[in-house]
Amino acid sequence: MREETDEDMLIKYILGETTDTELETIELWLKDDKANMRKLEQVKFILESSQQLAQQSPADEDDQWEKFKIKREALNTRPKVRSITARAGWLQMAAAILIFMGGASAAYYFYKQQTGLNGRLQSFASTDKALIDTLADGSIVHLNRYSSVTCLSDFKKTREVKLTGEAFFEVRHNESVPFIVHAGQVNIRDIGTAFNVKSHTKNVEVVVESGIVRVTKADASVQLNPQQKVMVDNSDNQLHVEQNTDLLYNYYRSNEFIANKTPLWRVIETINEAYDSHIVIADKRLSNLPLTGTFKKESVNKFLQLLLLTTPDIRMENVGDNIILKSK
Amino acid sequence: MNEERVTANLFSEVEFEALFKAHFKELHAYAFSFLKDWDKAEEVVQGLFLKLWEKRELPEMHTSMRSYLYKAAYHDCLNLIRREKVHLQYQTRTAFAMKDESDNAANTVHLREVQVRLSAALNMLPEKCRTVFHLSRFEQLKYRQIADHLGISIKTVEKQMGKALRILRGEMKEFLPLIAVLLFKIFKS
Numbered sequence: 038m039r040e041e042t043d044e045d046m047l048i049k050y051i052l053g054e055t056t057d058t059e060l061e062t063i064e065l066w067l068k069d070d071k072a073n074m075r076k077l078e079q080v081k082f083i084l085e086s087s088q089q090l091a092q093q094s095p096a097d098e099d100d101q102w103e104k105f106k107i108k109r110e111a112l113n114t115r116p117k118v119r120s121i122t123a124r125a126g127w128l129q130m131a132a133a134i135l136i137f138m139g140g141a142s143a144a145y146y147f148y149k150q151q152t153g154l155n156g157r158l159q160s161f162a163s164t165d166k167a168l169i170d171t172l173a174d175g176s177i178v179h180l181n182r183y184s185s186v187t188c189l190s191d192f193k194k195t196r197e198v199k200l201t202g203e204a205f206f207e208v209r210h211n212e213s214v215p216f217i218v219h220a221g222q223v224n225i226r227d228i229g230t231a232f233n234v235k236s237h238t239k240n241v242e243v244v245v246e247s248g249i250v251r252v253t254k255a256d257a258s259v260q261l262n263p264q265q266k267v268m269v270d271n272s273d274n275q276l277h278v279e280q281n282t283d284l285l286y287n288y289y290r291s292n293e294f295i296a297n298k299t300p301l302w303r304v305i306e307t308i309n310e311a312y313d314s315h316i317v318i319a320d321k322r323l324s325n326l327p328l329t330g331t332f333k334k335e336s337v338n339k340f341l342q343l344l345l346l347t348t349p350d351i352r353m354e355n356v357g358d359n360i361i362l363k364s365k
Numbered sequence: 366m367n368e369e370r371v372t373a374n375l376f377s378e379v380e381f382e383a384l385f386k387a388h389f390k391e392l393h394a395y396a397f398s399f400l401k402d403w404d405k406a407e408e409v410v411q412g413l414f415l416k417l418w419e420k421r422e423l424p425e426m427h428t429s430m431r432s433y434l435y436k437a438a439y440h441d442c443l444n445l446i447r448r449e450k451v452h453l454q455y456q457t458r459t460a461f462a463m464k465d466e467s468d469n470a471a472n473t474v475h476l477r478e479v480q481v482r483l484s485a486a487l488n489m490l491p492e493k494c495r496t497v498f499h500l501s502r503f504e505q506l507k508y509r510q511i512a513d514h515l516g517i518s519i520k521t522v523e524k525q526m527g528k529a530l531r532i533l534r535g536e537m538k539e540f541l542p543l544i545a546v547l548l549f550k551i552f553k554s
Contacts (some may be wrong), residue, residue, distance in 0.1 A: 044527050044530060044531065045524065045527035047525050048530055049508075049523065049526075052501065052507075054507065054508050079534060080530055080534075082532045083483070083530060083534060086479055086480065087483055087487065087502045087533070088484050088505075090398065090480060091394075091398075091502065091503040092394055092397055092398070092504075093390075093502075094389075094394040094397065094406075096389065096390055096403070098385070098386040101385070101393075102385055102389075105411055105415070108411060108415055109418055112415060230385060293500050
């Protein structure tokens with residue numbers, strides 16, 4: 038046999054591709070000489086080692102097809118690349134016009150950016166579910182239910198937002214671009230902190246979790262440190278700073294009501310707000326009862342069950358939609 | 366595989382989707398055998414289908430669709446390797462990928478060297494040769510099936526396999542004396 042033919046035959050032999058007569062020839066040839074056996078081993082070695090390199094594709098055809106369609110779409114929207122030849126002088130014209138238009142629209146875009154305040158600014162609102170969103174500067178806003186945040190500036194020189202309802206802000210640190218929240222007539226200004234703002238028809242409450250914020254209304258202004266809060270009444274310009282004693286304000290973010298020697302009325306107030314429930318404390322004595330504990334935000338009924346279990350002094354009555362809490 | 370030799374010149378969306386889904390994974394594995402990186406392999410295969418779609422017409426069919434696709438993948442992969450010089454990364458990756466193959470330390474070294482070297486040697490094979498070899502060894506196809514897939518004769522498959530082996534043997538020369546030992550350790554364990 039010629040060397041090449043032998044080798045082809047050997048491969049066939051290893052791969053089990055030989056016909057019966059070929060098989061016999063090969064086996065005889067192998068017995069014929071030790072060198073032939075060695076050759077077989079070498080070929081076998083290469084064939085089998087390469088088989089070990091084989092890998093199955095982990096991809097999924099359907100996913101890949103979806104990806105492909107997206108890529109193809111992108112391709113279609115992009116103009117095709119063609120060489121511009123002298124023959125296609127009009128193409129050069131078109132290119133010039135395109136470039137001009139591109140430049141013009143870029144200029145227009147930047148102009149709009151500069152002037153800001155033109156409807157392109159970010160704004161979002163929650164309905165019956167709390168939501169989290171990120172502002173253009175990377176600050177994170179946790180919106181409580183039925184609240185909204187609208188950006189009032191382009192976030193270049195100042196970052197100003199208007200809040201209705203309640204939100205917790207985690208402000209991305211940037212000393213040169215102050216962050217200002219407008220809630221009613223109250224302005225809250227800070228540089229890079231986390232704080233909660235709750236704006237009611239009657240008042241605005243600001244609680245600082247970390248960092249320092251400055252709260253102003255008309256001429257009055259106070260500085261708040263972590264775990265301090267200020268309640269600003271809409272009817273006057275007094276700013277009263279107090280120590281914030283509870284973490285209840287956090288409920289729509291953490292989905293937990295955390296009470297730490299918090300008076301019952303305060304807990305009930307928050308529960309009513311979170312669930313639109315109508316729980317009323319009938320007994321003055323109960324009102325200031327200190328509660329401690331963490332309640333998962335599940336349902337009003339779960340909460341009431343827990344409350345009754347842990348506070349044996351309380352009994353409950355249902356009157357229509359109202360739930361009345363009385364002492365035993 | 367005759368149904369793949371579409372006579373019409375333009376793809377319909379449905380035909381193209383079928384073609385894509387039928388061949389994606391095997392081409393992905395094929396590209397991986399060059400690039401040792403599934404993401405890069407994916408890019409190559411996606412890219413070649415995009416090019417095919419853009420042309421919107423079937424390549425001239427001397428052989429088969431599969432043959433055309435493998436050929437495109439072969440050239441795109443080697444171009445990518447040349448462009449990105451992935452081969453540096455590629456060798457370390459291969460070595461890494463093979464690390465767990467054996468727990469015998471000395472043996473591992475040999476085995477890894479063999480695999481790295483073999484992977485590199487595979488990339489030296491000419492296009493047709495590589496495709497045939499890949500279909501035989503990686504996809505475990507019989508000569509008959511390879512011939513059908515690529516629209517070539519069985520005789521050509523035989524010839525290409527022989528050619529592949531000769532090239533690989535040349536590249537692997539220095540390992541061959543060790544074979545008796547290695548073979549025993551690798552395949553019998």
